[in-house]
Amino acid sequence: MKKVIHLMFVSLSVLQFAVAQQTNNYADSLEKHRENYRQEFLKSAGSPLKQEDLTFLRFYEANPKFKITASFEATPAAEPFTMATTDGKRASYVKYGIVSFSVNNKTYKLSVYQSLALIKMPDYKDYVFIPFRDGTSGKETYGGGRYLDFRLKDFQNGQVVVDFNKAYNPYCAYADGYSCPIPPRENHLDVRLEAGEKIYGKER
Template identity: 55%
Template sequence: MRSIFFAALLMACFFDSKAQTYRDSIILHRQHYKEEFVTEERSPLKGNDTAYLRFFAPDERFKVNAELTLTPDAKEFDMPTHSGKKKLYRQYGLLTFRLKNKTCSLQVFQSQALLKDPKYKDHLFVPFTDLTTYEETYGGGRYIDLSLKDINNGKIAIDFNKAYNPYCAYADGFNCPIPPRENRLPVSIKAGEKLFGKGTEH
């Protein structure tokens, strides 16, 4: 009986440690995210403004393993931005996954401008909106960055805890892509970055 109890205790400690490790990794990711605002030359925020960046609590349930269906015949197209300008993208594939007992899909894109930069040649871009948009998260949608290097046997992990706001959430004058209608998720993604807190204090 004692062996069963200790086995159960060890398993509980293992899973708690695993959850804690994941939570710590997201907290560390967000620290780096804030630091980039301070060091980035074009940043819309100053150092003190990062205190107003808000996030949902880390939740591993919003990390999903998606099936990737490639769309090699997709043509380049102009994606509209909030400034009115357009940016050239190509759909790289379609991501399909289960979340909150629903089958969801997202188009994933490649920036044709970034493809010319060796530093970003593997970059994949996923703009999206969900049922929290305009309420708890930025009305212009949020973004997730992926990499070709993360694809494994036709699958790729999407971690919505790393979803972030475009610069347009903080200031005007930026060319932030608008998520296409097809990337409107029918679920609430209570993960990742929330609405910017500055100017909303009471």
């Protein structure tokens, strides 16, 4: 009996170690992603941030719980529409599809959109995004919502990995004078997604 208990303890310990190692590996990978994200501000024309501003970027700690394999349903019959932006203008988009996923045993849906302007640009013709608000918006995260980026190749066999740890702020979170898409009502969630980028830490 003692031998069986010992083997069970060893197995549990090995499992706990494997889970901890996987979590650490994910955290390291996410930190590399965030460092590349910071550096993009220095490379991008029209960026609202300079080197000294990067220390004010804030993020939730890595949480693999919010890296979710979601189901995906394309919406090929969707009609183009105009999405409101922060400067009062409207930009043309089409709904590319809908992702469905579970958080705390409850199912949620988010629409994926494709810009009709970017479709015409070779480097971005396969780019789609999810703008969304959640229960943290206007509190711990930017009130105007956050974004997730995808390429069409990310959608395979009716699935896509939606990693809220990579949710980021639009430029409007840092400075005025930018035109940022406002998440449509259908992409407002009542769940708290405590992952990704937080409110910018520097006073505007």
